[in-house]
Amino acid sequence: METIRLNNMQFHSHIGVLPEERVVGQDIQIDVEMKTNFKQLVTSDDVKDTLNYGLVFDEVAEVVANSRDELIETLGAKIIATIKRHHGEQLDRLIVRIRKLGLPIDGILANVEIELEG
Structure with a gap:
């Protein structure tokens, strides 16, 4: 099993319960840990044979940018x-x-900090 981690991604968000959190916003950090079985990793040097963490970063950034939730959960x-x-x-x-x-x-x-597993 391989583990890929994106650590301490930093974003400015407008989530929160309090009005000032939603208006002014605040800084958040996000970690993503992905466990996967990539048999090709030992024989290939091609990004298509792994999980492209650059795409994962972009996906997380888009979710944060569009979120106006109250809870980080x-x-x-x-x-x-x-x-x-x-x-x-x-x-x-x-x-x-x-x-x-x-x-x-x-x-x-x-x-x-909250931690969720999915």
Whole structure:
């Protein structure tokens, strides 16, 4: 089994429960972990024989850009659905982690993170 990870993809989003989160927006980080069985990886050097992570990045970026959800859990579910729609036949396991940075919480907190598996 091969693992491909896209780590700390950074986006500015307009998701959140509070009005200021939806208007001003905030920075988020997203990790995508994809496990797949690629027998060709040891014999081929062609991108068509693997899961093209450049396409996955573009798909995640598009979902974030179009999202106005309140919950990062909903955003995560949309990201999973999009990746599975385009690459599902190549995936054995898919994990998405989303971190909200700079939270409007009165206290010291680096971020909040959710993890979804699909």
